Amino acid sequence: MIFLGIELPEALTPNLQLMLPEFIVAGTALGAIIPELVLPAGRRAAATAWTSLIGLVIAFIVLLTMEPTSTQFAIHVKGEAGEMISGWRSDAFSIFSRAVIAGGGALLVLMAMPFTRRMDRGHGEFYALLLFALLGVMLVSGVSDMLSLFVCLELVTIMAYILAAFRRNDLRSTEAGLKYLVIGAVSTAVLLLGIALIYGATGSISFEALAKSVASGPPSAFLVLGIAFVLVGLFFKVGGVPFHVWIPDVYEGAPSPVTAFLITASKAAGVILLLRFGEAAFLPALDNPDSGSWALLLGAVAALTLLFGVLSAIPQRDMKRMLAFSSIGHAGYMIMGIAAMAASGGSGEPFGPSALLFYIMAYFVTSVTAFTVIIAVSAATGTHGAAAWTGLARRSPFLALAMCLALLSLAGVPPMAGFFAKFLILNAVIDKGMIALAVIGAAAVIIGLYFYFLWIKEMYLRAPAPETADEPPIAIHPITRGVLVFGMVAMVGMGIAMGPFYEWAHEAAQSLGLLWR
């Protein structure tokens, strides 16, 4: 087979049109640098941003038109006996995840526009890095072996290190980048060690071999350790306790659009990988009672993460920092979904994964809305501490309303998207009979209501501070307004007309575990 004029070996049976969206995003990422080089300084910001946006939107549209039939390999490297060595596949799950990331990425670019307009340089780099990171997240959804898992994940992570430190003159931003790098490096090392152990136990890097050896009976100590280490690496990405230590400082210090990326797409990368990895490491074990179950461990991590996140969010007096801790809480819910996936019993429906996929969608829209408001408010007041939010409903009712809806969605209140997401997670957990976990999840909802409502109280119940009382309403950029209107409609829409969104997520979840069971 000839591809781009190069003779490819037989084992590589490329089906690369399946990766068309990834090529588009990669091309756009490179293309986003060009305006930086050729245009005068004043027009660079808009040109790079719009280029990136158009690229992501095209990729999103291409993904929507893709038929999620059966699993197809874009790259499939086979061994001599026909066993799989490495590969990248496209199925309903990966199409769903990539579409969410591409569409959500477009939102991220839009929300970053008013922010990057204020930067004096580095527009090209910013959007190129962001797009490469998004590309990494899109790629993780199709990985079928340990090495591509590692490489795709590192693509996301390394871009994120740079992005976190993007405001290099800002002490907190630099601090965020460095902290992220140091702790991230350790977790990368653990992840690699895990991969090495799994390779040692199964003799292959492919998920296929992992699934087979998991299904064959009690796992060896090597395999258990290997899976545990890989999980550590992924929990680090998602922010599961006790691998969450980097989150508060990095989320607070990083530029707001970058924090939004970390909280949504980067976290989604971890969740998608947990699902992909779980497809090979947890699902095959369900058929064989000897194989043991990871549900208890995952449930314990979920419970810890949840409680830690919501309890530490209570005393926070800075909006970004509060959202950082609350994102740990949300990671707890997401890991609950994974625990439900790994548990046996129940109705046999993939409630856990479909709940999780809906959760990612809902969380994406909600967080983007919240951070768009943060960017607008902190641009006008110079802070995202509590003072900026006191009496906001009087000064800028529109921004306050958007933030209020976002907080309600995060708290899981109907009719917002976050409510149905939490409902699905609890349903998935109870379906597997994990009542204790569900009770902890429910308790966390109440604690969550408390601290989210503290901020709603700050915005709605209190009068503005005397020194800011006479200030004019915060100016809202038309793009910001557009993103916020879209975000509010999407949050309420997904919370009321949740049908099509859930069915989509459900279809994607059903394609998990078809290959190796």
Add this chain to the structure above:
Amino acid sequence: MNPLLLILLAPAVATVLLFFVKEDNKRTIRGIATAATAISLLVSLMLFFGFAEAKYETPEQAAAFTANAGTETEHVYKYGIEVDWVESLGLSFRLGVDGMGLAMVLLTAFIIFAGVMVSYTVQNRVKEYYICLLALVTGVFGVFSALDLFFYYFFYELAVIPMYLLIGIWGSTTKTVDQNYATMKLVLLLSAGAVMALIGLISVYSDASTFNMVALEEHSFSSSFQMIWFPVIFLGFAALVPMWPLHSWSPAGHAAAPAAVSMLHAGVLMKLGAFGILRITCTYFPEAAAAYLPYVGILCCMNIIYGGLVAIAQRDMKLIIGYSSSSHMGYVLLGVASATMIGVEGAVFLMFAHGIMTALAFSLIGWFYDQTHTRMLDDLGGLMKVMPFVGTCFVIASMASAGLPGFANFVSELLVIIGAWQSNLWLGIPAILAVWGLVITGVYLLRAVKDAFFGEMDEKWAGLKDARSFSERAPFVMLVAVLVIFGFYPQPMVECVEQGVKPLVKRLDEGKAARSARLEREAGKTRMVIVPDVDSSKGKPSSVHSINEEGDR
């Protein structure tokens, strides 16, 4: 258009519309809110009067909204509508009411209409006020008419959350209650109850794999499942009733809330809890109900007596009515616990009557509090001289609450007490206590009337304004009229309620029989001599009780 959908959509659409109205255009805002609630009220009245004759067009539709068709416990939901929502979860948007639900819808419609009119006095942030109020009432209508477990919970939670802003922004902090504290406590406690119920409801879904509340009624839950989940869901709902000792959010919440919110809160929101207990816990778990309801019979006495005694000690008018509400919800629980036709019917009727009465009382307190800015009995006195109309209405409300014949409350409380006596629950002691509870009610209400409206009047109150114009008097007149009409002619309401209560009580009887049969069987198996006579004494010896639980496992 389906009438129930219309009732639900009128406030929902108005909520959305209000977002697009300019803040200072107060007339339009009030107009939209009044129109929306008027539509809901008119349609509910039409449904109420046409209820007995209402039929489905096709037999398929009728079958979809009839549970246990052809049996003794046949339960028909009328005005049903069904739209598929999330197919792979088996979740559809399903509305429909039986007589019980319709009574509650009608109650809500009366109260919100009066509440919107009473709120014309609100001047501060009018737009946001009505948005919250209408969102809340959308949730309430939804709960009373939902026939899908998911949407039932969806609306339930929707009804709780706007309370936070309503009390937090437009409420009042007084010497007795801090509004920030009260509103946070209310939302957290109610939500805690709600998620507790949610866990139970999801378990119900896991067991029956359907959200359809009609189908769930036909599903038989294993008795061990019932014994585990009945208390969980019951307590979740009981927090909203509020059953002692989960009641502490309620008086503080009432006292801090603005008038219309207190009306809705005491008039309707508390009924959501009792309604959930009847519609979900007792209907799905009749066997467990036979085991647990007698204990509810004890706790509700605490509500009645303790709530009443605390009300006597209060000097803040709103706190008096607040504690009186939890005292009267004790009667509702007593009616439920009696598990007799008359008792449960009385409980539902009392939910209606007490809702109207308490809404009337709170709206009247709101009327003079707006002018005096105090509700303390020690500061008031002689108000009858300056506001004879409001004073008279308040006397009427107090009389109704104390169970004076001629008011709906009398009829319903009588039914509850007869029911409790008939069932021979705990040898009739709760029924006797309930009668004494009425005396206590008389004590605190008559004293409140005396101290606030009669006696010496302070000079500073000379300038107070009575309700004079039509729109000022209309809500009070409407509520008084409802109390009197259903007091003298309770028949339509009793018949309507009976349609929904009958199958429920039949189920409870079946549950009782099933439980005693099981206990006998197990007693035989373990060669025990004790054969409890369930009908005469539901407080069984504890030894038999524990054996039953072992047998279940």
